Amino acid sequence: MIYLIILLAIISRFIPHIPNFAPITAIAIFSAAHLNWKKAAGITFAARFVSDVFLGFFSWPLMVAVYLSHLAGVGLGLWIKKSKMDSRLRGNDKIKQWTKIIGSSLIASAIFFLVTNFALLYSNYPHNFSGIVQAYINGLPFLRGTLIGDMFYSVALFGMYELAQYYANKRYRASKFQTS
Numbered sequence: 001m002i003y004l005i006i007l008l009a010i011i012s013r014f015i016p017h018i019p020n021f022a023p024i025t026a027i028a029i030f031s032a033a034h035l036n037w038k039k040a041a042g043i044t045f046a047a048r049f050v051s052d053v054f055l056g057f058f059s060w061p062l063m064v065a066v067y068l069s070h071l072a073g074v075g076l077g078l079w080i081k082k083s084k085m086d087s088r089l090r091g092n093d094k095i096k097q098w099t100k101i102i103g104s105s106l107i108a109s110a111i112f113f114l115v116t117n118f119a120l121l122y123s124n125y126p127h128n129f130s131g132i133v134q135a136y137i138n139g140l141p142f143l144r145g146t147l148i149g150d151m152f153y154s155v156a157l158f159g160m161y162e163l164a165q166y167y168a169n170k171r172y173r174a175s176k177f178q179t180s
Contacts, residue, residue: 002034005160006043009153013051020145024048025073025108026153029101032077033084034161040074065119072111076104098158105154109147113139 009023009030027047032040048070057063080100117139118132125131 002031002161005157005164006031006047008160009157010047010051012153013047014054017149018145020142021149021152022051023149023153023157024051024070025112025146025150026105026157028070028073029077029080029104029108029154030157030161032074033080033101033158034077037074037078040077041071044070044074059123061119061122062116065116066112069108069112069115072115073104073108076108080104101154101158102151105150106147109143109150112146112150113143 006027009027012023024044024047028040028044031043035043045067048067052063080097083100084097113136117135120139121127121131121135125135
């Protein structure tokens, strides 16, 4: 089920969308919350690379920054996984869990914005304070798509998984009740 949800998100990368409205960071967060970190990083990088093959590559400093920024999503997903394990010991608290998912999405968006716009400074702007400021100002229109995309896909991925688990548990309980 986890892999199917991730595959659907990867496919959505090829649907026309506003700039930076993409599932990759949400895939990093979701996969790390449900798989080990190596698989999560591998899936994230593979999804990014395959989509870059079809959608186009860009300058190497920016590519390094983009790929490394996605690792922040993996780290945030591991934080969600750890807190999920801790909450099982104390009782399940869905509100705290969703707060961490939404917070992780926002944090990952901010990291992506800060890191990738700093990388653009390398090739496109003067290497001084005014260059840094200009790089971030020029990146603001893309921040909107990043925030909306990361939030949308994070909620969609985790929500689909929760929904699938809910119906699987409901069906299991119904079948168990019928056999008793």
